[in-house]
Amino acid sequence: MTFGYILSICTFASIYAILILGLNILTGYTKQVSLGHAAFFAIGAYTQALLVTKAGLAFWSALPVSILLSMAIGIVMGLPSLRVSDDFLVLTTIGLNFIVMGITEYFDFFGGAMGIIGITVPSFMGHPLGTSGYFVVTLIFLILAVYISYFFSKTWGRLAMEATGEDEQAAQSLGINTALYKIYAFALSSAFTGLAGALWAHSIGSLFPRNFSFEMSVLFLSMLVFGGLGTIRGAIFGAFFLYLLPECFRFIENYRMLVYGALLTMIVILQPNGMLGRGGLLDRCFLKLTKRNTETHGTLKIG
Amino acid sequence: MLLKTDEEKYGNSWNIKNRVILSLKGVKKHFGGLKAVDGVDMNLNETEILGLIGPNGAGKTTLLNIISGLLAPTEGEITFNDTSITSLPAFKRAKLGIARTFQIAKPFGLLTVEENILVGLGCKLHGQVSSLFQNCRKREILQKARDIINMIGLYDCKDQAASSLPIGLLRKLEIGRALATNPSLLLLDEPAAGLNNQERNELSDLVRSIRDKGISIILIEHSMSFVMNLSDRIVVLHRGRKIAEGSPSDVANDPLVIEVYLGVKGGKYAS
Amino acid sequence: MLQLLADAFVLGCSYALMAVGLNMVYGLLRIIHVAHAALYTLGAYVGLYCLYHLSQSLWLSLTLGAVFPALVGALMYRIIYSPVLSAPRYVALIAGAGVFIASQEFYRLIAGPYPYPFNAHFKFISITSSHLNISETQMLIITFMVCAFLCLYLIINNTNLGLMWRACTQDMELAASSGININLIIAINFIIGSALAGSAGVLMALYRNSVFPTMGAMVSYKAFVVVVLGGFGSIPGAAIAGILLALAESLLGMVPFFNLPRDAIAFLVMVLVLMFKPKGLFGR
Numbered sequence: 128m129t130f131g132y133i134l135s136i137c138t139f140a141s142i143y144a145i146l147i148l149g150l151n152i153l154t155g156y157t158k159q160v161s162l163g164h165a166a167f168f169a170i171g172a173y174t175q176a177l178l179v180t181k182a183g184l185a186f187w188s189a190l191p192v193s194i195l196l197s198m199a200i201g202i203v204m205g206l207p208s209l210r211v212s213d214d215f216l217v218l219t220t221i222g223l224n225f226i227v228m229g230i231t232e233y234f235d236f237f238g239g240a241m242g243i244i245g246i247t248v249p250s251f252m253g254h255p256l257g258t259s260g261y262f263v264v265t266l267i268f269l270i271l272a273v274y275i276s277y278f279f280s281k282t283w284g285r286l287a288m289e290a291t292g293e294d295e296q297a298a299q300s301l302g303i304n305t306a307l308y309k310i311y312a313f314a315l316s317s318a319f320t321g322l323a324g325a326l327w328a329h330s331i332g333s334l335f336p337r338n339f340s341f342e343m344s345v346l347f348l349s350m351l352v353f354g355g356l357g358t359i360r361g362a363i364f365g366a367f368f369l370y371l372l373p374e375c376f377r378f379i380e381n382y383r384m385l386v387y388g389a390l391l392t393m394i395v396i397l398q399p400n401g402m403l404g405r406g407g408l409l410d411r412c413f414l415k416l417t418k419r420n421t422e423t424h425g426t427l428k429i430g
Numbered sequence: 431m432l433l434k435t436d437e438e439k440y441g442n443s444w445n446i447k448n449r450v451i452l453s454l455k456g457v458k459k460h461f462g463g464l465k466a467v468d469g470v471d472m473n474l475n476e477t478e479i480l481g482l483i484g485p486n487g488a489g490k491t492t493l494l495n496i497i498s499g500l501l502a503p504t505e506g507e508i509t510f511n512d513t514s515i516t517s518l519p520a521f522k523r524a525k526l527g528i529a530r531t532f533q534i535a536k537p538f539g540l541l542t543v544e545e546n547i548l549v550g551l552g553c554k555l556h557g558q559v560s561s562l563f564q565n566c567r568k569r570e571i572l573q574k575a576r577d578i579i580n581m582i583g584l585y586d587c588k589d590q591a592a593s594s595l596p597i598g599l600l601r602k603l604e605i606g607r608a609l610a611t612n613p614s615l616l617l618l619d620e621p622a623a624g625l626n627n628q629e630r631n632e633l634s635d636l637v638r639s640i641r642d643k644g645i646s647i648i649l650i651e652h653s654m655s656f657v658m659n660l661s662d663r664i665v666v667l668h669r670g671r672k673i674a675e676g677s678p679s680d681v682a683n684d685p686l687v688i689e690v691y692l693g694v695k696g697g698k699y700a701s
Numbered sequence: 702m703l704q705l706l707a708d709a710f711v712l713g714c715s716y717a718l719m720a721v722g723l724n725m726v727y728g729l730l731r732i733i734h735v736a737h738a739a740l741y742t743l744g745a746y747v748g749l750y751c752l753y754h755l756s757q758s759l760w761l762s763l764t765l766g767a768v769f770p771a772l773v774g775a776l777m778y779r780i781i782y783s784p785v786l787s788a789p790r791y792v793a794l795i796a797g798a799g800v801f802i803a804s805q806e807f808y809r810l811i812a813g814p815y816p817y818p819f820n821a822h823f824k825f826i827s828i829t830s831s832h833l834n835i836s837e838t839q840m841l842i843i844t845f846m847v848c849a850f851l852c853l854y855l856i857i858n859n860t861n862l863g864l865m866w867r868a869c870t871q872d873m874e875l876a877a878s879s880g881i882n883i884n885l886i887i888a889i890n891f892i893i894g895s896a897l898a899g900s901a902g903v904l905m906a907l908y909r910n911s912v913f914p915t916m917g918a919m920v921s922y923k924a925f926v927v928v929v930l931g932g933f934g935s936i937p938g939a940a941i942a943g944i945l946l947a948l949a950e951s952l953l954g955m956v957p958f959f960n961l962p963r964d965a966i967a968f969l970v971m972v973l974v975l976m977f978k979p980k981g982l983f984g985r
Contacts (some may be wrong), residue, residue, distance in 0.1 A: 224966060281567055286545060
């Protein structure tokens with residue numbers, strides 16, 4: 128367990144946190160379940176990798192392109208919601224997952240089944256970044272993502288998205304174009320996820336189509352649901368906790384997906400607000416503790 | 431509580447403006463073979479309180495859904511403020527000034543009471559890209575929200591999640607949220623259901639004060655005393671058709687209406 | 702050419718068998734039953750177990766491969782879906798996804814990730830001619846699908862049970878207050894749908910001569926496309942759409958510049974249907 132290794136897993140955890148913050152906007156606020164977010168992750172990663180290895184662009188110039196392309200495809204994915212006002216949208220996300228996997232495997236342009244290797248370490252001001260340097264970069268992006276998420280949570284947009292997710296008819300009767308907000312949610316969500324993908328490509332160094340599978344999409348969903356749908360703290364907690372879990376408990380490495388799948392089912396049935404979501408398990412414990420404090424304070428004052 | 435005489439009630443009838451704010455022509459809604467609404471013509475005057483009554487299955491809620499835009503009519507025209515809104519989706523009608531409550535309250539459960547009201551306040555802003563960047567918790571807006579929360583009497587629970595409220599308060603929240611959109615037409619779907627007498631009286635006063643602000647109201651209600659005492663005019667639906675229209679006392683004495691309701695006589699609903 | 706169509710038809714039968722189970726659950730509960738795929742794979746593995754440990758005969762494998770998933774399917778409803786029927790829709794969706802993923806891993810851990818061959822013995826008719834060869838397996842699949850759909854059609858339209866089921870799909874509350882035992886109807890619904898999925902698993906294991914943990918994923922996705930294409934809630938729609946999709950996959954793959962991976966066609970079909978005819982061909 129070297130220092131480099133610890134930095135590396137912290138980098139990955141931060142990348143997943145950025146991703147889950149994005150997923151939170153779509154599935155947490157707007158309640159559009161995405162079972163294909165690995166696709167946006169792949170789009171960000173592959174775009175970045177191709178621009179850097181084949182077009183020779185630098186990390187910093189390729190990054191905005193990866194984000195924007197991911198966002199564009201996210202908008203396209205949201206378009207069916209203009210006609211369909213149900214949770215059939217989840218099927219298109221599953222399809223996108225399969226399609227992206229299929230395309231990256233089928234066409235040699237994307238490296239086919241052999242994938243893309245040799246994604247270089249990015250440099251900053253001419254100095255190549257080491258593991259610690261890259262971790263700092265990732266951390267900065269995470270802080271940026273948290274700030275943007277926090278800022279967004281105070282806007283009209285977030286209210287409209289949550290209204291859309293809670294009750295579409297009521298939302299429409301209050302002036303909300305629910306289909307449009309679903310598209311906005313897709314756009315923002317895929318932008319975050321594309322960023323995460325691009326960062327991931329450089330961190331891991333090589334990409335293979337099989338990585339971005341349906342199982343990965345379910346993993347992302349478990350992270351969000353476990354942490355707490357609809358909250359920033361839940362998104363970050365879920366990402367870190369579920370990513371670091373197999374690192375700490377090595378023996379479950381082989382049973383990872385079984386644990387994630389079972390956990391997802393149990394959590395969503397028993398504790399749909401997750402651990403740190405509004406009304407979630409730890410959230411309620413925390414509230415109980417603080418209430419008890421104020422109550423004792425109260426009686427002390429009176430007495 | 432006896433039914434007030436027309437003079438006692440219509441003391442302020444001169445306040446009802448003669449302008450027609452909402453007009454329905456030949457509205458039909460067929461679900462396959464089922465004719466939920468079968469050719470309804472109706473007008474609503476500005477600042478009027480119109481009571482929409484009829485036995486179960488008469489098509490009242492369907493008609494309301496058509497007016498608010500959640501259902502598209504199979505046939506017919508709807509005009510609001512002299513513009514045709516027949517093909518407009520619900521959210522556009524909300525922006526034009528049509529607001530509604532639902533028979534079974536539909537609060538945004540995970541949001542607080544205050545946030546529910548905020549959603550209503552943002553009615554005109556929703557949809558624009560700028561809404562993704564604009565802070566909604568500015569002082570003026572929060573103040574407006576608090577005004578509405580005070581008016582409906584929910585100040586004590588303004589930071590509670592809406593899902594934790596009892597039904598009586600949920601109904602008030604529904605109305606407050608609809609009012610936050612600054613409507614000129616308010617559609618109330620059975621707002622008094624499940625309320626006790628005191629709550630009903632409060633609701634009556636609230637509805638009158640809403641009308642006094644210049645808002646026109648269509649009210650569906652099963653409680654006869656409630657709707658008869660509150661409405662300026664009544665429309666009676668039966669099997670999707672309008673069978674009577676007029677002042678509450680006229681309608682109450684209409685033999686066809688009495689027959690349809692089977693045994694409801696003159697002062698019997700004064701309960 | 703005719704051979705191509707026949708092969709596609711057979712594939713379409715497997716899509717249809719999977720899709721009908723999904724349609725039945727959606728029609729009744731308005732839930733997108735993502736875990737349905739787990740039952741397909743379960744059927745195949747149960748059939749495999751029969752082959753290795755009980756008898757080389759296909760018929761036993763097929764029977765047990767239908768019965769066991771049927772029971773598991775009903776159990777799935779009891780444990781996973783019934784507690785969350787009144788919760789927001791995404792809860793059932795996510796729960797189903799979790800079950801599906803967990804089940805795939807479960808099969809992998811028990812039976813290993815590598816495909817097993819499926820050698821069953823059976824006698825059935827086949828068609829051999831100069832233009833067209835339909836093997837015994839293919840005939841079996843086609844016959845099974847046709848019989849299954851006919852039976853289902855007859856049950857739904859001509860029996861009391863079917864009447865009760867139709868009532869439940871229209872309005873569950875009204876049906877319950879009319880004295881219909883809705884829990885029984887739902888259980889039967891899951892039993893039949895899961896049995897068909899399990900049998901589809903056995904049949905396709907036989908057809909492809911392989912059983913592996915992730916065999917359900919792609920079929921299940923295609924089944925969803927079929928449900929969208931045929932129309933949610935329409936059982937004949939599932940049959941017709943299943944065949945249509947398989948035909949489209951085969952035929953479009955032949956068009957010269959349509960150089961997309963085969964599975965992409967299903968996705969395209971679904972997106973197009975959702976954009977332009979969201980109710981599908983026969984949907985309600």
